[in-house]
Amino acid sequence: MADDDKAGAIYVCTNLRVSGASCAGRGGGDILKALHAEAKARGGAVVVKSSVCMGHCAKGPNVKIRGGGFHHEVRPGDAAALVAAADPAKRG
């Protein structure tokens, strides 16, 4: 699916900070992989992209759904629910 404004999209912070907490240090790469796998398994209606810092470093890994809010302290087990929430067919 094209990455236009109406497409489902999830942005995953994978930023690594030299000092202090960061999403990369808290497992952001694992979240990115889990979301990519889940999005692919669901047919590709949702695009998953890595992101720069979202400003919530101590609460990472952080995820933002296009048109929605932030999700903090995300775990790989949250991937199915996040991709479903980002799917434009489910958002109405």
Ligand code: FES
């Ligand atoms: S490093 Fe992810 S929000 Fe700052």
